[in-house]
Amino acid sequence: MAFLDIANLDKFYGPTHVVKDFNLSVEKGEFVSFLGPSGCGKTTTLRMVAGFETPTSGSIRIDGRDVVNLRPNQRNIGMVFQAYALFPNLTVAQNIGFGLKVAGRRRSEIDERVQEMLAIIHLPELGGRYPFQLSGGQQQRVALARALAVRPQLLLLDEPLSALDAKIRISLRQEIRAIQQKLGITTIYVTHDQEEALSMSDRIVVMNAGVAEQVGDPFTIYNRPATRFVAGFVGTLNALEAVVTDPARGALTIDGQAIVLGRPIEATAGAKVGVALRPETVALGSRPEAGASLRGTVRDVQFLGSVLRVRLALDRQVVALDSFNTAALRPPAVGDDLEVGFATADMLVVSAE
Amino acid sequence: MRPNRIWAWLALAVGILYFALPLIGTIEFSLRMRRGVYSFDAYRAVLGDPQFRATFSFSVVMALMTIVLGVLVVAPTAYWVRLKLPRWRPVVEFVTLLPLVVPPIVLVFGYIRLYNTSSWLPLTGTAGGTNVLLLAGYTVLALPYMYRAVDTGLRAIDVATLTEAAQSLGAGWITIMARVILPNIMVAILSGAFLTFAIVIGEFVLAALLNRPAFGPYLQVLGANRAYEPAALAVITFAITWACMGLIQLVTRLQKHTQVPR
Amino acid sequence: MLPFTLFALMFLLVPTMFIVVGAFRAEGGGFTLAHIANLFTPSILAAFSISIRISLASAFLGCLIGFCVACALTVGGLPRWIRGPMLTFSGVASNFAGVPLAFAFLATLGRLGLVTVFLREWFGINIYALGFNLLSFWGLTLTYLFFQIPLMILIVTPALDGLRREWREAAEVLGASRAQYWWMVAFPILWPTLLGTLALLFANAFGAVATAYALTGSSLSIVPIVLFAQIRGDVLQDPHIGYALAFGMIVVTGIGNALYIWMRTRAERWLK
Numbered sequence: 001m002a003f004l005d006i007a008n009l010d011k012f013y014g015p016t017h018v019v020k021d022f023n024l025s026v027e028k029g030e031f032v033s034f035l036g037p038s039g040c041g042k043t044t045t046l047r048m049v050a051g052f053e054t055p056t057s058g059s060i061r062i063d064g065r066d067v068v069n070l071r072p073n074q075r076n077i078g079m080v081f082q083a084y085a086l087f088p089n090l091t092v093a094q095n096i097g098f099g100l101k102v103a104g105r106r107r108s109e110i111d112e113r114v115q116e117m118l119a120i121i122h123l124p125e126l127g128g129r130y131p132f133q134l135s136g137g138q139q140q141r142v143a144l145a146r147a148l149a150v151r152p153q154l155l156l157l158d159e160p161l162s163a164l165d166a167k168i169r170i171s172l173r174q175e176i177r178a179i180q181q182k183l184g185i186t187t188i189y190v191t192h193d194q195e196e197a198l199s200m201s202d203r204i205v206v207m208n209a210g211v212a213e214q215v216g217d218p219f220t221i222y223n224r225p226a227t228r229f230v231a232g233f234v235g236t237l238n239a240l241e242a243v244v245t246d247p248a249r250g251a252l253t254i255d256g257q258a259i260v261l262g263r264p265i266e267a268t269a270g271a272k273v274g275v276a277l278r279p280e281t282v283a284l285g286s287r288p289e290a291g292a293s294l295r296g297t298v299r300d301v302q303f304l305g306s307v308l309r310v311r312l313a314l315d316r317q318v319v320a321l322d323s324f325n326t327a328a329l330r331p332p333a334v335g336d337d338l339e340v341g342f343a344t345a346d347m348l349v350v351s352a353e
Numbered sequence: 354m355r356p357n358r359i360w361a362w363l364a365l366a367v368g369i370l371y372f373a374l375p376l377i378g379t380i381e382f383s384l385r386m387r388r389g390v391y392s393f394d395a396y397r398a399v400l401g402d403p404q405f406r407a408t409f410s411f412s413v414v415m416a417l418m419t420i421v422l423g424v425l426v427v428a429p430t431a432y433w434v435r436l437k438l439p440r441w442r443p444v445v446e447f448v449t450l451l452p453l454v455v456p457p458i459v460l461v462f463g464y465i466r467l468y469n470t471s472s473w474l475p476l477t478g479t480a481g482g483t484n485v486l487l488l489a490g491y492t493v494l495a496l497p498y499m500y501r502a503v504d505t506g507l508r509a510i511d512v513a514t515l516t517e518a519a520q521s522l523g524a525g526w527i528t529i530m531a532r533v534i535l536p537n538i539m540v541a542i543l544s545g546a547f548l549t550f551a552i553v554i555g556e557f558v559l560a561a562l563l564n565r566p567a568f569g570p571y572l573q574v575l576g577a578n579r580a581y582e583p584a585a586l587a588v589i590t591f592a593i594t595w596a597c598m599g600l601i602q603l604v605t606r607l608q609k610h611t612q613v614p615r
Numbered sequence: 616m617l618p619f620t621l622f623a624l625m626f627l628l629v630p631t632m633f634i635v636v637g638a639f640r641a642e643g644g645g646f647t648l649a650h651i652a653n654l655f656t657p658s659i660l661a662a663f664s665i666s667i668r669i670s671l672a673s674a675f676l677g678c679l680i681g682f683c684v685a686c687a688l689t690v691g692g693l694p695r696w697i698r699g700p701m702l703t704f705s706g707v708a709s710n711f712a713g714v715p716l717a718f719a720f721l722a723t724l725g726r727l728g729l730v731t732v733f734l735r736e737w738f739g740i741n742i743y744a745l746g747f748n749l750l751s752f753w754g755l756t757l758t759y760l761f762f763q764i765p766l767m768i769l770i771v772t773p774a775l776d777g778l779r780r781e782w783r784e785a786a787e788v789l790g791a792s793r794a795q796y797w798w799m800v801a802f803p804i805l806w807p808t809l810l811g812t813l814a815l816l817f818a819n820a821f822g823a824v825a826t827a828y829a830l831t832g833s834s835l836s837i838v839p840i841v842l843f844a845q846i847r848g849d850v851l852q853d854p855h856i857g858y859a860l861a862f863g864m865i866v867v868t869g870i871g872n873a874l875y876i877w878m879r880t881r882a883e884r885w886l887k
Contacts, residue, residue, distance in 0.1 A: 085784070089803040150789060365701075375761065448623050448627065448628070450872075456864050460630060466633060557828070576717065591719075
């Protein structure tokens with residue numbers, strides 16, 4: 001029995017079906033991200049777990065107990081909002097201690113816990129400041145401390161880093177993950193930034209238009225995307241069109257060039273399929289063993305320092321490839337004839353949309 | 354947290370009751386002139402009264418002149434402050450807020466003492482002179498609203514760039530004011546104008562103490578002597594005020610349609 | 616700039632300063648506090664007392680009722696379409712003061728007023744026999760509320776809008792009930808605005824003349840009425856009293872407005 005069990009969750013706003021048959025089991029201490037574009041239903045699902053929205057149907061069980069009929073202040077859940085939502089009239093210490101004060105704890109107990117939390121978020125001297133005196137990153141850390149001070153059974157974060165600068169986002173997300181692991185608290189994290197999801201989560205739920213398209217750990221999501229959407233949303237992708245010549249052997253042609261995948265394809269001969277290839281799996285020069293190659297003309301070259309990005313024009317389509325910079329090898333020039341290779345296992349056949 | 358709607362409806366109901374009753378009462382009273390029967394006699398009596406027409410036209414004219422004077426004083430100032438003299442802003446804003454602090458009765462007291470027949474500028478000596486004083490007083494009363502309206506309008510357009518563009522095309526200051534700035538803040542000016550109109554029409558203290566035949570004192574005298582006509586007048590006044598506010602809303606909404614979204 | 620400065624000087628600043636200085640100027644030159652001291656006669660003190668009490672009463676009630684209505688409009692969960700017309704109406708009503716307002720209330724709660732008659736004929740309650748009189752302290756206060764409440768609504772509604780939804784949700788998730796949220800978060804955030812608006816309403820009521828004059832004539836001696844009579848020349852004891860009275864009025868309204876501005880700056884600082 002998982003710690004958090006969401007079963008057959010559905011939400012309608014009038015006629016609009018915003019969350020469709022959502023199912024998820026989360027183990028205790030797990031960090032799960034809901035990843036998807038705006039409007040995909042991830043925030044709505046989170047708010048249903050928190051209790052701010054009521055599901056049209058379905059159940060949400062926390063530690064075995066169905067909480068759908070409980071008010072948010074009865075669920076013992078911690079929540080961190082995108083806009084920090086710190087109470088402007090209270091100091092940092094009073095904000096952090098708010099949940100405990102509401103629960104009627106003794107003053108000494110509250111003070112002790114507040115100091116503890118301030119230490120965990122590395123802001124021990126800022127207890128007496130007001131929110132408007134803090135930077136965005138500091139405010140969000142205080143918001144996290146406030147949510148955790150009451151020892152909730154579940155931590156929910158709604159795009160907490162979206163309002164911050166890029167640099168702070170990176171350092172803060174490492175800090176959040178570290179605190180989460182240290183405290184072992186079950187966490188759900190909503191974001192539209194795939195880098196955040198990939199670097200922080202134990203598992204990711206990729207959502208699109210109210211549907212959970214794939215659930216899995218970051219490695220699987222990135223390397224074995226289940227649907228075209230997941231493949232396109234997570235990481236960059238070469239989406240190419242191919243024509244199947246021999247389904248049994250997995251032979252197809254891309255812009256007239258023959259590729260043999262060595263594994264069967266579910267399609268009829270002559271059918272058009274979509275194939276996906278990650279840029280970093282394509283290498284300059286041909287790769288004969290368990291590999292295939294494509295020939296084309298270099299359309300443009302971007303030297304980005306550690307990464308070299310080359311776009312190769314085939315007959316009609318363009319293949320992009322990323323490779324690490326090697327000081328010994330000069331980048332190709334525009335107009336050069338080039339052959340590139342990749343392992344056939346890296347070319348994914350994705351059902352055409 | 355589902356807010357308890359019952360309390361909200363209750364509060365609203367009490368509020369509406371409090372505001373609706375006097376209005377209904379006034380309307381009802383104004384219709385009671387002919388004994389036993391509802392009629393518009395009170396309105397007919399009022400509208401037929403030559404005094405009504407005289408004082409009302411006087412006030413309307415004063416209101417229009419106040420609007421003009423207000424725009425002439427406020428618009429160039431607000432423009433100049435925004436463009437060239439940003440450090441004067443706090444001073445000017447303070448001055449425009451003074452009329453809200455100094456009660457009009459104190460103001461008119463000052464006028465009488467300062468500009469009476471034995472002073473350096475005997476404005477109160479003649480009817481025309483007193484009218485000037487009244488006009489100035491009305492403009493001062495409307496100053497805060499007019500300034501705020503114009504300032505908001507100026508903030509919405511990029512004054513500096515428009516001025517530079519006009520200057521590079523050879524326009525002088527008056528042309529810039531008249532052809533470039535004013536048309537673009539016309540909506541803001543109109544809001545200020547309608548508010549000024551509403552204020553001047555109903556104004557009492559200034560006109561009474563300066564002894565001018567304005568609508569406000571006429572209302573008060575009528576109220577002291579007659580029973581039903583004042584109610585009719587109150588309804589008319591309220592309708593005019595409502596019309597002014599409605600026009601402000603209309604005009605502001607028109608602006609939203611014609612302005613290009615940034 | 617020049618026309619503005621000239622205009623402001625001639626018709627706003629100098630007349631006001633003239634009054635202020637005049638309050639301290641002795642007969643034949645020199646400065647004196649005698650006129651201010653003369654304010655402390657029983658009749659004038661009574662006038663100030665009544666003025667202050669009416670202003671406090673109408674400001675306090677206006678604050679309370681206006682706040683309830685504003686709450687109903689913003690966080691009360693009422694249908695969206697009610698808000699617009701109510702705010703427009705508040706804009707109208709806050710300007711509907713003076714003589715017509717007095718008439719309106721006379722027509723409703725005067726001896727022959729609609730409500731008076733209605734209560735007498737339908738419920739047998741004669742409010743005048745029970746001691747109510749429109750031409751009195753409470754009658755004037757009730758009338759003043761007609762423009763005080765809308766003013767409160769207009770000022771407080773944006774402040775209530777400023778109460779972000781996330782604060783309520785954050786408080787709730789941390790275990791707070793609605794009452795706890797209001798007590799610990801919302802009211803503390805709002806109270807500078809509330810206090811400041813109370814001061815503003817006070818100043819507003821204190822300076823109002825027309826309504827009082829039209830309603831009670833000279834029978835209820837509030838300060839503006841006394842000054843009015845002074846200017847008119849009805850009471851001709853000591854012209855300098857007029858200056859002193861006017862100065863007193865400026866002080867009171869000035870303090871009220873200053874408080875309002877101070878409170879508003881405080882509120883805005885927190886809500887950056």
